[in-house]
Amino acid sequence: MQRYFIEQPFNDEIATIREDDAHHIINVMRMRLADELIAVHNGEAFVCKITKIDNGSIEVQKTGEVRPNTELPIHVTIACGLPKGDKLELIVQKSTELGMYDFIPFEAERSIVKWDAKKGKKKQERLQKIAKEAAEQSHRTHIPTIHEQYSFKQLLQVVGDYDVVFLADEEDAKETSRTRFAERLKKVYDYKSMLVIFGPEGGIDRSEAQALQQLGCQSISLGPRILRAETAPLYVLSAISYEFE
Structure with a gap:
């Protein structure tokens, strides 16, 4: 229907x-x-x-x-460093299907793409339309809010608004002893909101990672393989759905 x-x-x-x-x-x-x-x-x-x-x-x-309500039991906001091309459209569409609650695009240190005010507004409107269509298709009862582009400084300012914040860090994936995302998820069952941050194609810069960690952001590994910028958010939402639903 x-x-x-x-x-x-x-x-x-x-x-x-x-x-x-x-x-x-x-x-x-x-x-x-x-x-x-x-x-x-x-x-x-x-x-x-x-x-x-x-x-x-x-x-x-x-x-x-x-x-019936079809929403994830925890509100998951995805924050992505601006990637190249139309990758954000794919991320927003598929993340909406997988239960994302809100979406924040931000200008990371390693973002090659830059949005001016006019271009950013058009991009935001386009992504919001994609989120609406994906929410209808996947029988959601909530349309994710697509926020305007954040600077990294603005992203730091909203970290405290969430019950828990994770940083998908490819450097963690390279370690012999990795921080397993599954173990992190088992500790957040009573939380209402979650922010998961992803870097652009080149990953998150070390200075950005340190700034986030100083605010209590927890680094996570998404397994031993290095995932593309457009794949990592979908992996995370799938893992959250598996754990909570």
């Missing part, structure tokens, strides 16, 4: 869907009166039927059936 996120609350069990989603319902899905869809509002998914189609807008009414 097709799923759509709506911002406005239901009024007497009725809500209105407009703009792009209404266009999709009418012209792409070719839905008609009495057809059913899932409308998600404020973290809850309701099965609704179409009661009115008028001038490019759709009116839907709750049927009384509520779909």
